[in-house]
Amino acid sequence: MLREKHHQYIAAILKRYPVKRSAMLPLLNLAQREEGYVSEAAMKEIAAILDLTPSQVYETATFYTMLNLKPIGTFHIQVCKSLMCALVGADELIHWLEDHLGIKVGETTSDNLFTLSVVECLGSCATGPMMQVNDDYYERLDRQKVTQILDDLRRNGTSPLKSGPFMCPEPVPPSS
Amino acid sequence: MAQYEKILLRNMEQPGYRGSLHEYERTGGYQALRKVLRDLSPAQVIEAVKNSGLRGRGGAGFPTGIKWGFVPKDHPGPKYLCCNADESEPGTFKDRQLMERDPHQLLEGILIACYAIGAPVAYIYIRGEFRLGAKILERAIEEARGAGYIGPRILGTDVGIEVYVHQGAGAYICGEETALLESLEGKRGLPRFKPPFPATHGLYQKPTVVNNVETLCNVPHIVNRGAEWFASIGSPPKSTGTRIFCLSGHVKRPGNYEVPMGVTFRELIFELGGGMRSEKPLKGFIPGGASAPFLTPDHLDVKMDFESVAQAGSMLGSGGVTVMEEGTSMVWAALRLMEFFYHESCGKCTPCREGSSWILQILQRIWAGGGRPGDLELLEDLCKNIEGRTVCAFGDAEVSPVLSTLRYWRDEYEALIHQAEATRTTKGEIPVLTM
Amino acid sequence: MAEQHTPQLLRVTIDGIAVQVPPGTLVIEAARQVGVMIPHFCYHPKLEPDANCRMCLVEIEKMPRLQTSCSTRVTDGMVVRSNTSPVVQAARKSVLEFILANHPLDCPVCDQGGRCDLQDFSHEYTPTVSRFTELKRIFPKEYFSPLIETQMNRCVQCLRCVRYCDQVMDVKALAPAGRGTMTEIKHFGHHALDCEFCGGCVQICPVGAITSRLSMYEYRPWMLKRTETICPYCGDGCQFTIQQKNNELIEVNSTYGAGRNRGDLCARGYFGYHASTHPDRLRHPLIRRPDGTFREVPWEEALEVAGERLMGIKQAHGGEAIAGLITSRCTNEELYLFQKLMRVVLGTNKIDCSARYGHVNGIEPLRRVQGAHRWTVTFEDIVAADVLLLVGTNITETNPITGLKVKEAVKRRGARLLTLETLLPVRGSISNITTLSSCHIPVHPLGYGQAVNALVKAMIEQNDVAPQIREQAVEFYRTIESVLRTCSWEDLECDLGVSRYRFFEMARIFREAMRAVVLIGQGVLRASRGADIVTNLLDLLLLAGHHQRPGCGLGVLAEENNDQGAVEMGALASYLPGPVSLSDQAACQAIASLWMEELPQGPSATLPEILNQARVGHVRALYVVGENPLASLPPSFNVQEALERVEVLVCQELFLTETARHAHIVLPACSYAEKDGTFTNTEGLVQPVRRAIDPVGESQPDWAIFSALSVVMGYPIEYGSAKEIFKEIQSVIPRYALLGPAPTPPNVHQDVVDRYLHGDFQVDVTQRYTWPRLSPKSEKRLTLILTQSLFHSGKFSTRAKGLLRVQAEGTLLLNSTEAARWGLQPGGMARLSNERGAVSVKVRVLDRVPEGMAFFPEHFDHDIRILFQAEVDPLTQVPCWKQTSVTVEPQ
């Protein structure tokens, strides 16, 4: 399935490494982007592409926490709960989200739209509390922003509140 | 407030600077690469980096030029450069900014490093969560390839270098250099025991250098402005150059601050960072990422260079400075960090694997009001049994929050235990398992 | 002038004891040499160091921190403290404390109890009260498969199992899943573990985390009685320990480093031991009633009747009317005594054994070309080879342990593997040797002759012939060259579907080898004109100049445990013990005088000839020992008719087999586990087989039955024990069986080689190098091939309950494209048919099977056999019938 659909991408990835197995994470990431999680079928296929046994793909996949081995919601909300974010309100953020979505951490909303997870440091410690939704970061969150982001996501699948290229503190605008 | 010359952040602090190839070139970008290809032998580049006194910014602070010098010169097969962009140390977010805001600065550093060690291929191992950073780097690589900076014949010379972005998938330990290599080889990210070192047996068992993003970003500037210039910045001879400190926690203006090494914590926190965010005074701080032992207000005047911080009983680590105000429970802070270490221990070594979960459970119990006499001594003993007994430095790192908070704020632990003791008489003893 | 470099020894002091060791020695190994046992979990001499358990920490002078002795190599002058260092002792205590923290302490219900490293070290290092009072993390118990249980709570995460599965077996079925304390050893997918079932993970686990379900909760180690013996399945001849309790087989294992297998086993060895005590074993002698049913009789009566009737035939029609068949599964002593009994007492040369099914195709060419009937290399030479050429064998499935040597050579020592094989190099749950190949050429099962031709042709044409042959045997290589000129590359490429340059590449690599070993498997040995192919491969060795180089040679992989011994014992048409050719008058005479007997003068007969003669009434009595031709040959061979026609059929057997059902007299024999003797393994090492349990029922060792029968027949060749027979064998075959840890292989006989190079090769050279063109692939038909399975050996193993849990039936194996082409569903049924009949079989998809073909395991060929037609090799009389062509429909 991956092979048919992403033939060129896979070929390009394989060319980058002298040893096929190195393409493991790129391919696992690809599989997850494709289905939202890494399915057994995908692991078998990756094994065949890389000339490995499925167990070798499986053991690798289970090591990396970003890879979901079970289906999850369309939007995977991951809140950083490490100390630095916790100092500036990560726990409140988690409560807001639980409140708003009506689920607990680790659960998926019944419409299969949102899965809520907590994770360790995402490299946003100066701009917490923060969360990652699929590929995007959302930083310096407050309750109102969270509400808006979730609404945006529901409605448009994306939100303008996501972070752009990171810089903190922001450069001082030229003094007028 | 003292003004310091920025080196790495200079470009991006120019308003409107977006880090395109064009902009980067306009500020003198890729001149260092041209100079190196034109005028310098690999050995001369290594010599310059040695003389600059540049030390790794990833955590261990190993002298970069010396590391490059370990790579066998006449090795017949391929060699590799791996740029460590895994940036997962809680409290650290400088590499993210360097990559997203000025990717070509990093690429130029990578290309020069490759030239110096004779590596035809570089991989940038970036943590999987940094999707945006990865995209920006990919785009920058395409730009640089288009301009002839990357490819089989760079700038018409017979030097060929390829640079690839490799995304991780969520594992802090993959920032450890040998785990990074394993992960890059498509395996579980378990650190390898050393020796042999990556310089001789690295990626695919070939000679390999692993360098942090910030480390590599310094390289073009050393080439451009000379090793002496670099060596004169900061606290020579052992801590030269600037460092980007990542300030977080209870301060007014958290963020990345680039200052010469040797500036004091007081200056960083109270001048650059604008001081505490509320009226509550400073209670303690972590000087170099989650792995560095906590320090107290007594240490505010310690200079931020490798030696001074080490002397104060901690380390500069990754440069993540996290500030905590009065009222923050240090038991809780240690617990939060221990949750991180428990979650991220790769599981290879017995003491780290089992110790992290045991320590975490004791902290959780103490925090939840189940502390018992003897817990603190047990904690200390467990920490000692982990320290220095593991394959990688993670083992040393995971005990530092516990040991240092126990050292400076033992009374907080004791108070929790006393309180628990007082209530326990009514609730009965927690059963003890015996063999 | 190059200086002679002797590796210097390094001096190291451990706990005050000085020792010198070679460079590269690990501290833990040096310590063992001076008797300092350093506790460890993750270290294992078969595996690359991983240094994960941290149990083996020691203090080394001038080094900061404690060091892991399992990963630190000795340097000169190193001073190590282990037991003498309080810091080290404390560290070990603490590591154990950490391990025990999450350990369930369930020793009373753990099968490892009594031989558990964790138990032993805990006994030595830990206090009795644990400081761990938190909650233990708990994994549910899992059944990996019907054979293996895991209890991950007991796991110490040393990863020995995973590393063994990868580094030694190359199977890579086990996966450490998860991270940190939550890591557990698992396997892929929501189904039972699917692997080679070598039992290696069970054997190498230092604790009770992975255990065998065949013997769960049945014992404590000290209740078991152990016997070291040899596995009865394949020619590798692995040494293992049978453990029994109250005469019941409880477990089999193999100690680290033991035997030619060095402690490794395969599924058959590790899980197949119950075949011996299967409830269907014959317990009493039987005599057939006229209505076809059997009645149990006392031994005296059975022997009396058998002796009387055999003698009756001899007296009435002469010895030539009697023939004997014996299985190569018997011991050397039995094979020897059988042929002696047949020759001396019954006066016939009509004797054959199961080596006829293929092994003889290797023996004859070896004798002819190099004068030795055995391997001239050993397993050690395989490991040390720099180039290995495997022809017609997925070695793992027929000779798994020889396969391990090949894997070791390739994976650990960087040898280059060349393969001519039908399988495609696609990874699967059973290791496929071609995936390790650096040059693999796919060969159709009928194409080995042509493929070897192409290889020889490539070698000659690109001037790779060794100078000494070029100079001293001009005629030899010129003749071959000219014969091969008549077979064009265009034809070869068309037939084989492979470019000539692949052969050029393979020939070049082979030629450049310093130590080249060729291994030949069933694909060639059972093929029509297999002996020609083997001869041509020997030519290849000669042409490359490898025949005289130490460490180079050609090995014929013996399928059954004692194929090699059967040949050497003379239990084969045309050979006396030695093997001495019946045509070698002088040598025969020497044996006769040793025996102080007359040798029969009548003709010999091979298995197909014996059956033919029985069918037409020339052979009137058949003595069949452990052979089952009715089940080993296709119906088209008319074995049934032969069995029904003979006047006397005596079968000596473990089970009432298809053949035995036709017998007039059935004599119950002992399995290998119930008797003493020796087996000769594929590389020619004679190894002792020892009695581990009492005979089942009234069964007797075969040799004892022969002995008794000779007495009854009034011509006693009586022996009191297998040892006595063995002594006689040694006198008949000089220097037979220097029992030792490794065989001393015979050298190539230079005079024979010379004779061959300078004339003898001529005899059939044109014919040997001329092969019929392969018929083009038919779109309408599928080539069906009976293949070996790793989980079975002949049909004996289909009585082993452990192996039946892995594979209890035959399935049609074909690749997914082929399955789709015929409209077959995995798990569904397929109807196969041809001129000879039709059968229905279950379908399984296996991508290593090439297009246009389907495989079926021969051990379950009962119904499918009707589709096959046997062809007898005119040269060596090997019945070739393992492939046919069929049409397929889904059902």
Ligand SMILES: Cc1cc2nc3c(=O)[nH]c(=O)nc-3n(C[C@H](O)[C@H](O)[C@H](O)COP(=O)(O)O)c2cc1C
């Ligand atoms: C547990 C652990 C995590 C680490 N994580 C990182 C990281 O995220 N980024 C990084 O650059 N170095 C990290 N390091 C340090 C690297 O091992 C290595 O020292 C560094 O990449 C070398 O580059 P440098 O010499 O340029 O600092 C980590 C080390 C340890 C022990």
Ligand code: SF4
């Ligand atoms: S110290 Fe911890 S993280 Fe490092 S290798 Fe050992 S178990 Fe893994």
Ligand code: FES
């Ligand atoms: S035996 Fe050395 S670390 Fe396990």
